[in-house]
Amino acid sequence: MSQAAALAPAPAPAPRPRGGGSEFAPLLRLVKGQGLLDHRPGWYARDIALTLLGFAAVAAGLLLAGPVWWSVLLAVPLALLSARAAFTAHDAGHSQVTADRRTGRAVQLVHANLLLGMSREWWNDKHNRHHAHPNHLDKDPDVAADVLVFAEHQTAGRTGLRGFLTRHQALLFFPLTTLEGLALKLYGVRALLAKDGPYRTRGERRTEGALLLLHFAGYAALLLTALAPAQALVFALVHQMLFGVHLGLAFAPNHKGMERPDEHEDGDSWGHLRRQVLTSRNIRGGALTDWFLGGLNYQVEHHLFPSMPRPHLRLAQPAVRAHCRALGIPYTETGFVDSYRQALGHLHEVGATLREEHAGRPE
Numbered sequence: 013m014s015q016a017a018a019l020a021p022a023p024a025p026a027p028r029p030r031g032g033g034s035e036f037a038p039l040l041r042l043v044k045g046q047g048l049l050d051h052r053p054g055w056y057a058r059d060i061a062l063t064l065l066g067f068a069a070v071a072a073g074l075l076l077a078g079p080v081w082w083s084v085l086l087a088v089p090l091a092l093l094s095a096r097a098a099f100t101a102h103d104a105g106h107s108q109v110t111a112d113r114r115t116g117r118a119v120q121l122v123h124a125n126l127l128l129g130m131s132r133e134w135w136n137d138k139h140n141r142h143h144a145h146p147n148h149l150d151k152d153p154d155v156a157a158d159v160l161v162f163a164e165h166q167t168a169g170r171t172g173l174r175g176f177l178t179r180h181q182a183l184l185f186f187p188l189t190t191l192e193g194l195a196l197k198l199y200g201v202r203a204l205l206a207k208d209g210p211y212r213t214r215g216e217r218r219t220e221g222a223l224l225l226l227h228f229a230g231y232a233a234l235l236l237t238a239l240a241p242a243q244a245l246v247f248a249l250v251h252q253m254l255f256g257v258h259l260g261l262a263f264a265p266n267h268k269g270m271e272r273p274d275e276h277e278d279g280d281s282w283g284h285l286r287r288q289v290l291t292s293r294n295i296r297g298g299a300l301t302d303w304f305l306g307g308l309n310y311q312v313e314h315h316l317f318p319s320m321p322r323p324h325l326r327l328a329q330p331a332v333r334a335h336c337r338a339l340g341i342p343y344t345e346t347g348f349v350d351s352y353r354q355a356l357g358h359l360h361e362v363g364a365t366l367r368e369e370h371a372g373r374p375e
Contacts, residue, residue: 091254099306125223131200163175182360265351269358
């Protein structure tokens with residue numbers, strides 16, 4: 013897609029062909045035939061090993077350097093490694109890592125609960141609902157009105173601090189992402205303590221709780237052993253803030269400003285192909301983009317094939333793009349910087365009415 017095309021309003025969804033039949037089935041057969049849904053345990057084993065070695069190296073560096081302020085610089089690689097752990101936990105939750113459920117659950121528990129302090133089951137419950145109904149205001153928890161809002165009618169009645177945040181949400185978006193790492197921990201702990209949480213068994217709740225406690229205790233013990241209290245606090249803040257920004261960079265451009273099924277009369281009847289393609293945005297780039305965004309830059313392919321291993325997403329892209337072109341379905345792909353311009357532009361537009369109302373009020 014050219015830059016001019018990216019700046020233009022998104023075209024209306026193409027009408028579905030008559031005569032019945034699944035638009036997705038031929039693409040699924042093609043991708044299966046190419047072996048792109050086959051698991052890559054060796055690839056993930058290497059990736060996981062490098063991540064764990066990185067965590068160990070940072071911990072060793074902190075203990076060897078001792079209580080010096082230069083040690084705070086190690087929060088930068090730790091934030092990058094935390095994002096790698098988050099991407100692996102995400103992939104394990106989609107059964108990308110292995111076909112064995114018990115192994116996949118163990119991989120996700122280690123990376124989410126133990127390394128990040130984030131509840132596996134809370135994340136899976138929320139994220140699976142997002143995948144089932146992406147960008148649907150009534151069904152996708154990721155676009156429910158909260159700190160940010162994603163549609164003009166969600167701004168109604170927002171006053172005080174919430175009104176201020178909504179009026180300036182585009183400007184405040186990246187500063188707010190500094191809290192994302194802490195928010196993931198808080199939401200998970202809250203779900204763990206809630207009586208109606210997503211945990212199916214008491215044993216599941218105990219396992220997750222024990223790993224979360226081990227994470228928090230281990231994290232605090234490492235920092236307070238290696239650093240002075242003030243240094244430990246600064247290190248933790250830098251680490252969590254950079255981790256949150258990294259996650260924000262990975263998730264922000266994926267759906268914001270894309271089609272919303274709830275805006276269309278037939279939106280609830282869209283098939284899998286249209287529901288996932290029309291609501292998702294890809295980001296162009298090379299190997300560095302793929303690494304930094306954890307493969308989520310292939311958002312269209314990931315949503316079409318959630319269990320597809322991360323290294324196969326770029327290989328599936330040509331077939332997906334060609335299939336969409338043949339059906340006349342818009343396939344959105346843009347550059348790294350422009351993806352954020354589009355996403356933030358949408359957030360700015362949503363807050364316009366509230367800004368106008370606020371500007372018209374007498375002092």
